[in-house]
Amino acid sequence: MSVVRCALGALGLLLIGVGGRQLAAQPDPYDVLLWMAGALVLHDGVLAPVVLAVGLLVAALPARPVVRGALVTGGALVLVTLPLLVRPGAPPNPSALPLPYARNLLLVLAVVAAVALAWVVLTRLRRRVRASRAGRQGPPED
Numbered sequence: 797m798s799v800v801r802c803a804l805g806a807l808g809l810l811l812i813g814v815g816g817r818q819l820a821a822q823p824d825p826y827d828v829l830l831w832m833a834g835a836l837v838l839h840d841g842v843l844a845p846v847v848l849a850v851g852l853l854v855a856a857l858p859a860r861p862v863v864r865g866a867l868v869t870g871g872a873l874v875l876v877t878l879p880l881l882v883r884p885g886a887p888p889n890p891s892a893l894p895l896p897y898a899r900n901l902l903l904v905l906a907v908v909a910a911v912a913l914a915w916v917v918l919t920r921l922r923r924r925v926r927a928s929r930a931g932r933q934g935p936p937e938d
Contacts, residue, residue: 847871859916866912870905877901 819825854863881898 859919862912862915862919866908869908873901873904873908 819828822828850867851864854860854867857863877897881901
């Protein structure tokens with residue numbers, strides 16, 4: 797086992813200890829534990845099966861690296877903004893949500909999809925141009 801791997805493992809254990817200490821210092825740690833259990837169920841029961849199903853669907857596409865990149869980017873954007881959007885009630889800080897974040901999220905996701913589509917189209921066009929140039933040159937003569 798490499799030294800870097802051992803150091804990363806030790807760092808991970810140290811951070812788990814820090815998290816456990818912070819959890820124990822909470823006045824009511826049961827709310828945090830309930831949230832963590834809900835996150836675990838949501839991840840393993842919903843998110844992981846959806847990611848696997850989408851991965852199987854994407855595997856047959858010819859442009860799968862670009863589609864995967866767009867899906868990862870879009871998923872990260874949704875995961876970052878979703879807690880702010882689905883939080884019940886008014887935010888405790890009025891400046892927390894001063895803009896229409898739902899609309900902005902949809903706009904950013906549309907831009908991600910448009911960039912991915914443009915990337916795929918440009919890549920195919922570039923391949924066609926290269927193939928036509930190679931075809932015009934013809935096979936080498938003996």
